[in-house]
């Protein structure tokens with residue numbers, strides 16, 4: 001049956017299948033989700049980007065991250081658009097994120113936005129404001145959604161739920177490499193003068209700082225009262241500490257086939 005549900009003015013097709021990928025930061029969710037969406041020809045939702053946009057707006061406007069009413073208002077009024085590199089639809093990877101018509105992809109991916117994003121994500125009214133936006137990504141032929149609460153709250157009827165984890169050391173190392181790659185490609189700031197003076201020492205310090213920031217974010221995401229980071233009871237947990245992205249992709253594609261999903 002082809003059923004269309006209209007929720008607060010947004011048409012949501014409950015027919016389209018969803019694959020939910022949840023887990024802590026830098027566990028490989030984003031890479032897995034975009035590869036999976038490309039392999040299946042499905043839509044893609046990077047829900048973390050939405051929280052990052054709200055964190056960025058709050059940071060730039062000097063809004064107190066705990067001021068629930070002001071951050072929720074920023075979330076409600078944010079003009080967010082996802083576009084692929086050709087500037088068309090929000091599906092193909094790599095996706096660019098526009099806020100008020102300005103490409104803010106690099107800004108939201110910077111390390112400075114991680115804590116603000118996780119702080120505003122703990123505000124229930126912010127989550128409520130972004131709920132319908134997230135559901136509107138659910139369209140045929142299907143959606144791969146990655147985040148923290150895709151399988152538990154936003155798409156509880158997802159046909160496949162993956163909870164992707166990795167040790168904190170592995171995740172901090174991956175985030176560190178991602179940030180270095182982006183810095184090398186010129187999409188992030190160059191190291192400051194003090195970093196130039198002691199490059200080896202600063203790399204170590206940077207890795208330690210990333211690990212501390214990852215742990216702080218995990219702790220806040222896990223312990224918040226609303227939509228905490230938790231595997232859904234019916235999720236398949238994959239620990240990617242010792243796995244390459246190709247290994248993870250192969251394991252998930254086997255589950256996709258087992259469940260008769262995709263083409």
Ligand code: C5P
Pocket residue numbers: 025026047048049051052114117118119121122146147148149150217221
């Ligand atoms: O996945 P990413 O690292 O981009 O997410 C940034 C932050 O947004 C997370 O630390 C988390 O606090 C929040 N988030 C969330 N729920 C989601 C996705 C992200 O609370 N579904």
